[in-house]
Amino acid sequence: MISPEEIKKQALKWWRPLLQSTIYGDMFFPKSIDRIGKIQPGHITQQFETLQQEIATLYRHSKNQTGIGYLVKTAEKNFRRTGSHKLPDAIIFETVEDYVVFTGKKKEWRLFLLNYEKVIKSISRLKEWALLNCVWLTDAQINWDDILKVCHYFLNNPRSNLYLRQLPIAVRTKFIEDNVTLIQSLLDFLIPDHIRSHQQKRFAERYFLKYDEPLIRIRMLDTYLTCFGNFTDISIPLSDFEKLDLSVRNVLITENKMNFLTLPAMSSTIAVWSGGGFNVSYLRNVAWLKEKHIFYWGDIDEHGFQILHQLRSYYPKTQSVMMDCKTFEHFTEFSVVGTRNKSEQLSLLNEEEHKLFDQLKLTDKNRLEQEKISQGYVEEYLKSLGQ
Template sequence: MITPQEIKNKAEKKYTSFLQSLVENIPFSKINIRGDKSYTKSSLPEFEKEIQQIISQSKEKKGFGYTLEFQKVKTKYLGVQDLPISIYFDNEKDFLKFLGRKNEVELFSKSTKCILETFPELKNWLIKNPLKVIANQAEWESILKVCKYFKQNPKPNLYVRELPIKVHTKFLEKNQSVIRELLDILISAHIKIDEKLFEKRFNLKYAEPQIRFKVLDKTISDRFFSGIDDIAIPVSQFENLNLPIKKVLVVENKTTLYTTLTLPRMNDTIAIFGSGFSVFNLKYVRWFDNLKLLYWGDIDVQGFEILSQFRTYFPHTKSVLMDKHAFNKFFEDDNGTPRNIYTKLNLTDEEQELYEILKTNNWRLEQEKISLEYANNFFDEY
């Protein structure tokens, strides 16, 4: 026999579709609850107890809630008994009072009315996301202020906290998820659809990642940077650099970047701190396409996975000092970080073979452990 709690659980599952019908102005229709459990057959007292439980929470006893319809049925073990053949809510008031959602729905109706009056084009979003309307119930006035501003200024080119909107300074940051969904609809013609970062997507300024690099050719550092050879600039500025270089060395770790100036003189070359998987910040540096690109990372699974990632942006990248000879010469039995990546990597056959060895044995050789003398000799002959 179905229990009152099971009836409530099933009624809760009907709640979302009820809210959707309110947005669509569909009149309330009877909500049926399927009573799909059979009666307990062990004894008449147990059967009567089950019946009394569901009756005790019904509209008949409480004045609201679900209605029960009974029918005399000849049972196999208990003879002729009155069994509930239908459980339903025949009006909105009974349904909402049973769920304890009356006040919530009143606020929902006010919110959806206000949203639709301001932006009728959000109707389909409301139908698909009624629970998000409720989850943001206390914030809709401010959310709509933000949306109005972007509707009138789809390309603000300001920092989030500079926006002239009368909301709390951190409001937009805290409510980005729902605002993003709405702006995707309201200003779809102006967004950068492929950008995931909120600020980039909606034409805002943001604290850009810094690209740190060292100029390994003193002639270039003197000519373009007043002799400064250790430089960090925003990624957008780095993307527009115009230097007379022919080669770029990307190193995984900061310590290795510090030591690159001890390398043999490298004409027309800069070294970049890739900062591990943050090499994705370099993916739009299209002037790399015509340069010789070298990647020097740790000899571990992550090092080769970062190399693989970098090659998705720049397929002509060549790895350096990431080979079996360097590994065998300097390996000190260090453990790596286990990985469970099974996708095909952008590695050469030799790199893939070493990657599998490192992965199987969980080995690591950090690039800092390769001696400067060894690195110097390598680059002196490169």
């Protein structure tokens, strides 16, 4: 025989459907649980006392005795040996009040009704969002008045170009940070055309706010370049770098800062350092780079080739420099044990790069850092680059 605990467990599965049916305007109750445990003849003859106790417990917590909660519906059952017995046949919740009192959801239910009305009155479009996210409306910790202030601000100012702390919204300073998951869900629904990137998790970057951007460092390797006046080495925010359109033919990107700083003079070329390593990802949306000859110089190790592969996923024509078998063999005495890379196949490497990458997978000393390559070798190698 079903117990009150089992009834509650089953009834709690209806919580979300109840909220959704309320938004739809559908009637959810009465609702019944018909499978409450089949009573066999043996229960009457051999386990009668246990059965009586189970039925007594069922009734003790029921609407039949307390006046609210689940109602026990009975039916006559005939058994060959013991005759007719009036036994529980189904459990019925007649009203939403019966349901929320029994399941302990009364406070949450009242919050849901209050918050849903508040949300829809404020922004009627959020009905569709509420259907998918109805449980948010039952959380007593959420200040929906302030949440809606934030929503209205972004609806009216989808790209304010301000820092998060500058937004003129009458909420406490860290309100958005403290409620970022909910607010992001709402803004994704309300302003889908004003999302910088769906893969971007950081709030400010996702919604075109100002933020402490990565700095991209640039060196003029051609002494005749005058795009920055007399400056030959500058750092600018990523968004400004994305707006540039320099009159140069070549862009040389390096993994290591010191190698970046010691690159020799080169005709119609700038050097770029985005922070080293996988921070090359900062450069993925720089449209003007597509028109340039891009060169990448990284460490000769498994991760270096993965970074090269990553850069080619943005700019397929990227050429590697000093990441070849000849260079590795020339400075092999300086190779050391490096961290292994789980990647087995890097589809964007060329034939020689693949050969070296596979070789590194099989050797213990699988890392030759850029810094170990002599300056003379670098300058000789780069003499004809891009010519």
